[in-house]
Amino acid sequence: MARQKTLFKDAYNRYAAGLKPDTALPTEPEIAAELGVSRSTARAILMRLSDAGIILWNKRQKIVLRQPTAADFFPQEETNSLHDIIERSFMLRILSDEAQPGMQINELELAREIGTGTSVVREFLIRFSRFGLIEKRPNSHWILKGFTSEFALELADVREMFELHSAAEFGRMPVDHPAWTDLAVIKREHYDLLENFDERYRDFSQLDEKFHLLIHRASKNRFIADFYDAIAIVFHYHYQWNKAFARERNSRAIVEHLDYIEALEARDPQWIDRACRTHLASARQTLLQSIPQNTNEAIEPAG
Numbered sequence: 001m002a003r004q005k006t007l008f009k010d011a012y013n014r015y016a017a018g019l020k021p022d023t024a025l026p027t028e029p030e031i032a033a034e035l036g037v038s039r040s041t042a043r044a045i046l047m048r049l050s051d052a053g054i055i056l057w058n059k060r061q062k063i064v065l066r067q068p069t070a071a072d073f074f075p076q077e078e079t080n081s082l083h084d085i086i087e088r089s090f091m092l093r094i095l096s097d098e099a100q101p102g103m104q105i106n107e108l109e110l111a112r113e114i115g116t117g118t119s120v121v122r123e124f125l126i127r128f129s130r131f132g133l134i135e136k137r138p139n140s141h142w143i144l145k146g147f148t149s150e151f152a153l154e155l156a157d158v159r160e161m162f163e164l165h166s167a168a169e170f171g172r173m174p175v176d177h178p179a180w181t182d183l184a185v186i187k188r189e190h191y192d193l194l195e196n197f198d199e200r201y202r203d204f205s206q207l208d209e210k211f212h213l214l215i216h217r218a219s220k221n222r223f224i225a226d227f228y229d230a231i232a233i234v235f236h237y238h239y240q241w242n243k244a245f246a247r248e249r250n251s252r253a254i255v256e257h258l259d260y261i262e263a264l265e266a267r268d269p270q271w272i273d274r275a276c277r278t279h280l281a282s283a284r285q286t287l288l289q290s291i292p293q294n295t296n297e298a299i300e301p302a303g
Contacts, residue, residue, distance in 0.1 A: 007085055007115055009074040011035045012045045016054065016068045025055065025062035036120025038111075086124045089114050100144070107140040149288055156284040159231045160277075162224045163215060167260075167276045170218035171267045179218060180265075186211050187261050190254055197251065204250040211257060215264075249286055256282060 015035055025031065025046075032042040050057040052072055055064050089110065107125065111118045118140070125142055128134055132151065134142045173179055189207055193200055216228045256279040263271035 007037065008041055008044055010085075011037045011041055012048060013073050015045055016049065016072060019049075019054065019064045019068060021064050021066055023064050025064065027060075032117055033119060036117050036123075038115060038117055041115065086110075086114055086116065086121060090124070090128075103144040104137075105134065105142040105144060107142070152287050153284075155231060156280075156287060158227065159283075160280045162219070162227065162231070163212070163280060164273065164276055165221075166216045166219040166224060167264070167272050168269060169220070170215055170264055171269060171272045173218060179214060182214055183261060183264060186214065187258070190258055190261070194254065197254075198247075201247045201250045204254060208253065208257070211261075252282060253279070253286075 015031065026034075028039050028042045028046065031045070032039045035042065035045075046055070046057060046062065049055045052068075054066055054068055054072060055062050090105075105125070107118050107121050111121045114121070122140075125134060126136075129136060129142075132145060135145055137143055170179065186207070189210075193203060193207060213228065216224055219225070256275070260272075260275040260279055263275040
């Protein structure tokens with residue numbers, strides 16, 4: 001329910017921002033398709049606009065009466081982008097214990113789970129298919145695929161280039177940049193996890209994703225931001241496939257993270273570079289160890 005409310009608020013803000021006085025609005029299905037949401041969400045948006053006196057809604061006729069003001073929008077902290085919502089749902093699905101190469105992903109089920117339209121989910125899946133993560137099958141189905149060691153090594157090379165650049169940029173950010181506050185929060189979360197590590201070590205995956213995403217955002221490079229989605233998916237779900245030594249692996253990684261964070265806080269370029277390379281070397285090793293020994297099995301799903 002909370003996720004659906006966030007989706008509604010984001011869609012409402014996006015639609016309200018584009019309204020112009022004295023214009024007629026299209027049908028509910030057309031609004032739903034434009035925003036990538038369900039018809040019920042589109043109707044809820046129209047009802048809120050009508051209640052606020054922004055539009056006049058008389059049966060099929062919908063006329064914009066006035067330009068929305070700042071007070072008409074939901075606060076930014078209450079919204080997430082639709083992409084972020086879909087990505088989170090997709091990540092949780094492929095990180096589940098049931099996720100295995102060959103697992104089917106259904107567009108309709110994913111859209112229903114999120115509370116959005118199938119068109120925007122399909123666009124998201126098509127975007128990921130470029131990297132070989134999933135493969136389109138008939139009837140709105142997709143197949144989660146595996147990877148060869150060659151593919152994994154190529155991806156690790158790209159990740160290291162991107163993150164070394166992003167980490168260096170992070171260390172050069174102004175002291176009053178909000179990212180430093182975010183880093184401090186993440187550092188505290190690492191120590192909180194350590195306090196109950198035996199019970200919570202499996203939670204490290206989400207913290208790892210959060211930490212590296214913060215670093216990549218510092219680059220302000222659209223290509224790095226776009227490709228990071230694929231990098232995160234590959235590294236994280238392959239870890240889940242091979243749960244052997246998960247506690248030891250996460251224990252080592254969290255220590256490396258804390259050294260990495262201290263290097264960033266010190267704004268020491270050489271320390272940052274060294275801590276980043278050390279952690280990424282461990283991630284590369286873990287990725288290769290997690291790939292199924294039978295590479296044919298990893299590429300072609302059973303059945």
